[in-house]
Amino acid sequence: MKALLWRDLALAVRAGGGFGLGLSFFLIVTVMVPFSVGPETARLSVIAPGILWLGALLACLLSLDRIFALDFEDGSLDLLATAPLPLEGIVTVKALAHWLTSALPLVIAAPALGVFLNLPGPGFIWLFLSLLIGTPALSVIGSFGAALTVGLKRGGLLLSLLVLPLYVPTLIFGAEVARRGAEGLAVETPLLMLAGISAGALALLPFASAAVLRVNLR
Numbered sequence: 001m002k003a004l005l006w007r008d009l010a011l012a013v014r015a016g017g018g019f020g021l022g023l024s025f026f027l028i029v030t031v032m033v034p035f036s037v038g039p040e041t042a043r044l045s046v047i048a049p050g051i052l053w054l055g056a057l058l059a060c061l062l063s064l065d066r067i068f069a070l071d072f073e074d075g076s077l078d079l080l081a082t083a084p085l086p087l088e089g090i091v092t093v094k095a096l097a098h099w100l101t102s103a104l105p106l107v108i109a110a111p112a113l114g115v116f117l118n119l120p121g122p123g124f125i126w127l128f129l130s131l132l133i134g135t136p137a138l139s140v141i142g143s144f145g146a147a148l149t150v151g152l153k154r155g156g157l158l159l160s161l162l163v164l165p166l167y168v169p170t171l172i173f174g175a176e177v178a179r180r181g182a183e184g185l186a187v188e189t190p191l192l193m194l195a196g197i198s199a200g201a202l203a204l205l206p207f208a209s210a211a212v213l214r215v216n217l218r
Contacts, residue, residue, distance in 0.1 A: 001085065001093055008097035011070060022059040022102045023109060029055035030113040041118045048117035049127060049178030055113075056106045056131055057138060057171055063102045064142040065159055067094050068150040068213070077150070081217050087210040095136075095143040095206070103135035119182060126181025130194060134174040137198040140205045141166045147209040150216050170197050 033051050037043060071077040080090050110131055111124045119127065145163035152158065176190040 001089060004080075004085075004090065004093050005097055008094055009101060021062055023105055025062060026055050026059045026106055026109065026113065029058070030116050033117060044118040045120055045182070048114060048119040049123060049182055050175045051117060052110050052114055052119070052127060053131070053134075053171055053175040053178060056103070056110060056135065057167055059106055060098075060103050060135065060138045060142065061160060061163065061167075063098065064146050064163065065149070065156045067098050067143050067146040069146070072150050077213070078217060081213065087213060088206045091143055091147070091206045091209040091213070092140075092202075095139045098142065099136055099139040103131075103139055107131040107135060122184055123178055123182025126187060127178040130174045130177035130181075130191070133191070133198055134170050134194050137170045137201040138167060140198075140201040141170075144205045144209045144212070147212040147216070150213065170194065173197065 030052070033047075034044060037047065068077060071080065081087055083090075107128065111119075111128050114124055114127060142163055145159045145166070148162060149159045173190045173194040177187050177194060180187045180190065
């Protein structure tokens, strides 16, 4: 498992689908928002949590198609499916590699980018925590969508259409945690809901992704 994780991390960085692409997109979204809605600090403070969460979500979406596509193209996925390792574990490792290379850099960069949107001071820690808790669900749900579309030519658009509706609950509760934290309100309820979504996705979706991969590889 460790060797597979290191291999996927190296491939993600080498292919350019991890740190640079997602961070660049996230930065562009953050910088362009004040130009589109105006530079009023009061307005930016209100919309900052939602914009930052949406930017992180879309940045994660950019590299989802690479979770299984590269292994499918060179035949490695067939070898992994017949390996003594459980396919559910392989799916989990690949989702973890996606989170480490695509989502974790966004989690770290989000508080710094919040300065561009005049995010209130109390909101920085809650934005960081909400992304840290919620983004694993994005990677696991994305791995399920990638498993559904593996082997399809030009499946990136279909993958986005399949995954985006599943991302909505995570986006709602993640942005709500950041918004309530920025306004000094209680965050326990949306934070628990967000953690529940991530825990449920981590517990169930690797099995669903593995089942879909077995069907697609027949």
